[in-house]
Amino acid sequence: MTDTERVRPETIRAVPVRHPGRWVAAAVIVVLAAMLVSNIVTNANYNWAEQWKYFFSPPVLNGVRNTIWLTIAAMLGGVSLGIVLALMRLSPNPLMRGASWLYLWVFRGTPLYTQLLIWGNIGALFPQFGIGIPFGPEFVTWPTNALYSAALMAALGLILNEAAYMAEIIRAGILSVDPGQQEAAQALGMTRMHTMRRIVLPQAMRVIVPPTGNEAISMLKNTSLVAAIPYLELTFTAQTIYASTYQVIPMLIMACIWYLILSSIMMIGQFYIERYYAKGSHPGGGRVRFIGGTA
């Protein structure tokens, strides 16, 4: 048989496999969803009117604002300090490596809530704060209570804790870059810092960004722990409101809706950042779709 004579065999038209399990699962899910909707509509305890009354009230908006800036400050600070800790951990200098390890051991090994309680009571540990020569004279001192602010301690507590986690994420990202990249950069006469900044970190970002997005979304929710300081963010604000109105569930659900709105916005941002750092990683030049996979 020659090429021109080749006949394509009949296209297969087989009976597809049946999936009865899918129909059962669909039925169960539909029933559960109907029950949930019915409950939301008929259960007066949600008290949607009460939620709506407070949703854009000044104290709630203030709590939302504080939650937002704490999340941003904690992530910016945590990433910056995390880069330093990761570079220390990968340094050829054993003292640097040891110091970084010790930091991680302390801040990852203790609960965030407990750390925040300590920051809230820091004046009891260090009554005075000063600048001077170690073990020598101090030039200026202040009573800690004069410098203390709940906002500062809340941000500090979150940053120091987040840095420990970010350090590990960044270190993993750096280690994921092919060592050949560093060799090629060095062979072109680049210094270690230049190689890190221009060659290694941009490639490490592809590995660093997705878990960092998770960290940021966790952080949005972990800001609620700064009630330990105490500092008036969203959850603590909701608590102060229901302390006088006794509408506990409506206020907590209202807070949840605010958290969902904020985390949804963050997910959209994360998608665009991931797409930016995927530059050059798809042979077809295809764009990444929102739910994953390439178009």
Add this chain to the structure above:
Amino acid sequence: MSDVMVRAEQVCKDFGHVQVLKGIDLEVLNGEVMCVIGPSGSGKSTFLRCINHLEKVNAGRLYVDGRLIGYREHGGKLHELKEREVAAQRKDIGMVFQRFNLFPHMTALENVMEAPQRVKGEPASVVRTRAEELMERVGLAAKMRSYPAQLSGGQQQRVAIARALAMQPKLMLFDEPTSALDPELVGEVLDVMRDLAREGMTMIVVTHEMGFAREVGDSLVFMDDGIVVEKGSPREVLTNPQHERTKLFLSKVL
């Protein structure tokens, strides 16, 4: 400029207890194309990496264009060079790797422009013109805006050669530049290297391409077990090897 581009004196390199280089003595003249062959594990790649100080030599001396590599000799003592000084020495030595090692987050043109612009600090317009010329010279004028992942192995390796040439090096090191390529792509990379040799570039090429070594090489070195077993003109070494080990190796690869 001296006549000798590379001089190796008793170069030794150990990895832990393993001696990889056991005293290499070699001279590469200005404009010479030296090919290095030998079985895997013979130390030929390690020797190449010592020349631009990607590996530190443990004993002996390496000079490129009359300058000691990696150290400063002062008052009868060797002082390690600072990172910045080592980087400065590497600017004059181009290197091409077996696995290309292009920067995947940059386009082909950006790969070529990065070092001259940001290491040497040359103005962007000058660098761009030179980079475009180089891309044309390696036959990839149409691929300047492509990312490495969109290029074939042979195209990537040609970009890697252009990237090394963009620094206007005095010496080019090739570490098995065609070993990772599909057979039908080897030719296009060797063509670029042949042109480069014709233009008078000093080159050290670690390779398994005996045809290239015979045709383009001015000298051929056979290394085995960390020493130079034989050196001579490619024709002599390939057709009339003097040592048993060379004969044995050539009988397996030719």
